[in-house]
Each structure stands twice: as structure tokens, then as C-alpha cells.
Amino acid sequence: MPTTPPSSSAAATSGSSLGAAVLRKDVALVFSAVFLAALLGILTRPSAYLAAFWPANAVLLGLMVREARLARAHGWISAIAGYLAADFLTGGKPLPTLALTAANLCGVVAGVWLYARVVPGSRRLQRPLAILHLYCVTVVVALAAGLPGGLASAHFFGSSFSSGFVLWVSAEWVNALLVLPVVISAPTLPWRRWAAVARAELRQLEWERAAPLLALLAAQAAGMWVGGPGGVAFPVAALLWCALTYTVFTTALISFVSCTVQFAGAAAGFFDVPLEPVHAHSLVSIRLGIALLSLGPLAVAVSNASRAEALARLDRAVSHDHLTGVLARGAFLSHAGRLLNRLAGEGQGVAVLMLDVDHFKLVNDRHGHASGDAVLAGFAALATSALRPEDLVGRLGGEEFAAVLPRTSLDDAMHVADRLRARVAEEGFEVARGGTLHVTVSIGLVRVDDAAGMSIETLLARADEALYRAKAQGRNAVVRAVV
């Protein structure tokens, strides 16, 4: 009989308890999200179709698109339980409830299946093409739910199949277009952090950042005041401004709220749309029109975010040394120059270090270039970790590095430099061939009371003279320049 070593059995137990915990969390999440969203839909169910709001399907689809793990048996069963619980709690009859739940699920299943086939960036609205995918997926979701929904409406509620179908398809499409982007673009944060992030955002809210939101309120009010069908499009310019200012998630949230207000405005008669009969062609048309208008700002927000991300990546690639990850020479000099300007007049002192790995040529010659590279990368990582986040580290070329330590006394600068020298000598660096290589570093240091009138080039030249003396003294040393 095979025996399991104690350590593996402990690992298996903790693994299975982790699995059970995740499962419980998934079930609670899906059930409560579907139940609450369905309850909200039922409780706000209007007499006039125009204000119909059924977020449950889009919320469920969004959750399953975000986390593929949820689209398994436990997720589907929790979702069905959520739909049924909300309906039965509000007096739904068994057969119609089952039929409507089946129709709801048909749309979600179609959406999950389609989204599993698009690239991950599209699933979280991280690339411009994602809006086209969102459009196509939501059309199919609406049709997949509308077909059984229309049949159920005809069978249980006595409406014609065609009017039931049109109502279902348009309501599904509108809800998916507005709710799905909010769910799939929401940042992944623990519940506790949401309140902290919202508080921090509100504290930092300046006029400049609040202006697009205020413009949206004004445009929305103007649209209702002027009236007529064109009034629904009045907020578009302000929504585009929001898209250029805020994140994709915030834009999706603002579009959702703005469109909901427009629906309410239409239902209240501001846009001169006839409200009867409830499935009138003009009502369906204006509803879809309002929802489709939200795609423009969303596309702008997504393009803007992916452009900003590409620029940030490009900037990082240009300004950072690809081997060591610290600032490359040009970026280091310009960052350091700007830092000295900021420090000028403060009178708190600044130190500049020149660091050079000793006999580095021998490392390459004896252990190969790849090992030399590993030593340089390890050294840069060690230097970065030994300094403070506000210190600046750069690679000037070859095995030569530099650092700027703002607001540092001479004693502190000497102490930091010597501690780094000692750590390099002690720790050694792992190389690709296997094993650890030990090297030493020589450091030249200059420290001035005030950076006013000092250029980074001048300070580096002084530190370089001190470095030269450290090498001449036998290396593995820190030498200070006399100023």
C-alpha cells in the first residue's frame, strides 16, 4: 500500500482547503451578484418599457469573462440559484420563472463562449479593437437571449412572438452595452481598498479634473431643456472629454449613469418620444440610440489608455538600460540635472557616487561575457536595493555606474557607500553557468552642502577623480573628493 510522506499530505490538505475556500468564495460572489442584480431589475421594473433595467445577465457575463474559473459548474449553478431566488422572493410563478431564467442564461452562455475566443486584452477593454468585439458579442448575446425570451413572452404573457422578441433583444443589447464595460474594466482590488481609492480620488479632485463631469451635467440638462429627439446626443462632447480625462472604468461608469439619466429623461417626456404603446418602434429606437452613443466615448477612453501605456513602455525602453534595468546614461544625466535644480537652495546637501566594478575585464575573460552580464545585472539590483527609493541610480557605460543621493549628510553618504561596497564583496552574484562569482567595487564620492550652481557633469567629474584614487589605492574602497 503506497504511503504518503507527511510533508506532501500536509501540502495536499492545505491545497484542497484552499480549493474549497476559493470555491466557497466563487459561489458566494456569483450567487450574491446575480441575486442582487436580478432583484434590482425586478424592483425597478417599470410600467413603461423605456426604463427597463435588467443588469443581472451583463453582470454575470462580466464576472465570467473576467474570471474564466467562474464559468464552470459551480458558477452556473450559483447563477441559476441567484436568478430563481430573486424571482421566487418577489412572487414569480415557477414555470415562467424557469423559462425566463433559461432565456437569460442562453445570452450569457453565448457571451462567455464568444469572449473565450477573443484575445485577453479585448476581454478587459485594454485594446482599441475591444470595442468592436464588445459590439459584436453584445449583438449575439441579445439575439441568443431574445429568441427564447420572445418565445417565453408569447407563451406565458400572451404577447406576440415578434413584439416579445424585439423587447428582449433591445433590452438585452442595451443592458449589455452599458453594464458589461463597467464590470469587465473594473480594476481588480480587494473590497476594502475600493473605499480608500474612492476617498483618495475625491480628495485629489481638482477643478481641472472635475470639469468634464460638470460639463456633462450641463450638457445633459441642456439636452432636456431644449428637448426633441436630438437632445439625447447633447452629452456626447462632454462624454468624449470625460474619456480623454478619466480611466476606461470611470468612463464606462459615467457613460452608464449618463445613459440611465437619458432613459429617465426620455421616459419623462423630455425628448418628445411617444411613450405608448410600450413596445413602439420609436421607443426601442431611441433606447438603442442612447446606448450606442456610449460606444464612442468608450472607444476614445480605450484608445487613449492603450496609447498612454504604449508611450510609457517606449519611454521606459528608451530611458532604462536593458541589461540592468537602471537608468541609461542619457536619462540619468537629465534626471539628475533636474533633481539638482530642485534641490538648489535647499541647503540640505547632496552626494554623488561613481561606482566601478573592479577588474571586470577579468570576469569576462575568465567566465565569459554572459557571466559578466549577470554580474552587472546583479550589481545594479544590489545597488538599487541598498539605496533609498528617492535616490537616483544609472549606468554610465560598461561596468561604471553612478548615483545621486539627495538630502544626505557626508557621514550618511560615506556610510551608505561603504555598506554597499561591503555587501558587494560579501554576497557574490549567481551566474548562468551555475555557481557564484565574487567581485569588489570601488566608489568615488563627492558631497556638497548646496547643489546651487552645480551641474551633474561637474559633480560626476569630482566623484570620478575620487574613484580614480580608490582604484589607485588598491580597489574595494570608498574615497571622498575634497571640495
Ligand SMILES: Nc1nc2c(ncn2[C@@H]2O[C@H](COP(=O)(O)OP(=O)(O)OP(=O)(O)O)[C@@H](O)[C@H]2O)c(=O)[nH]1
Ligand atoms: N559582460 C559585459 N562586459 C562589458 C559590458 N560593457 C563593458 N564590458 C566590459 O567591461 C570591461 C571593462 O574593463 P576595464 O575598463 O579595463 O576595467 P576593469 O577590468 O574593471 O578594471 P578596473 O576598472 O581598473 O578595476 C571591458 O572588458 C568591457 O568589454 C557589458 O555590457 N557586459
